[in-house]
Amino acid sequence: MTADAPRTPVVAPLPREAIAAHVESVLAADLPPIVAAGHPVLRRPAQDYEGELDDGTLVRLIATMRRVMHAAPGVGLAAPQIGIPLRIAVLEDQGTADPVVAAARTRAPLPFTVLINPRYAAVEDKRDAFYEGCLSVPGYQAVVERHHRIEATYTQPDGRTVTTGFQGWPARIVQHETDHLDGMLYLDRAILRSLTANQEHHRWAQPTVDEARRGLGF
Structure with missing residues (x-):
């Protein structure tokens, strides 16, 4: 017996005027709320950003997303997490x-970056397994295997398209946020x-997941 494959909802892209109006409605809040799992915007691939916003509005959106991310607090935020279906993170x-955690997780500082x-x-077959959480799934963490090294191609706010290499924890953040943009x-x-509730995570808050593997049997 085989399980049905997950269905990706097919949704027509919003017209430019509708996107711009929706963004303005979100930005009307001083600190827009983060939408939680179960909201359909998190399960639909976000549409490519193709200049739907004027330069000033794009700057305001990025600044607002940064404030929401810091306030949460988190290390990444995708536009769908505040209800905006655009490929921006x-x-x-x-x-x-x-230093022990930094070495085990290849966790170097990641400067503010807009994708x-x-x-x-x-870039290679190596994968890392570590606990992750998500601002849209509050209260829980779970181990995810991710590529250790990746190359990401993205456009910057100034319109330049670049390809940048990431490894370790920064690569994990890029993959997590890009997944959000893919629904x-x-x-x-x-x-x-x-899967671990936050109130139990202290048991497994180690540099690696080895102890959690033994304790939880995965």
């Missing part, structure tokens, strides 16, 4: 002061037996 991670219409490809949540890739 912001990332920023200060890293960790713990517009990002795509990525693995995926981290739980779609997670080892579900590792």
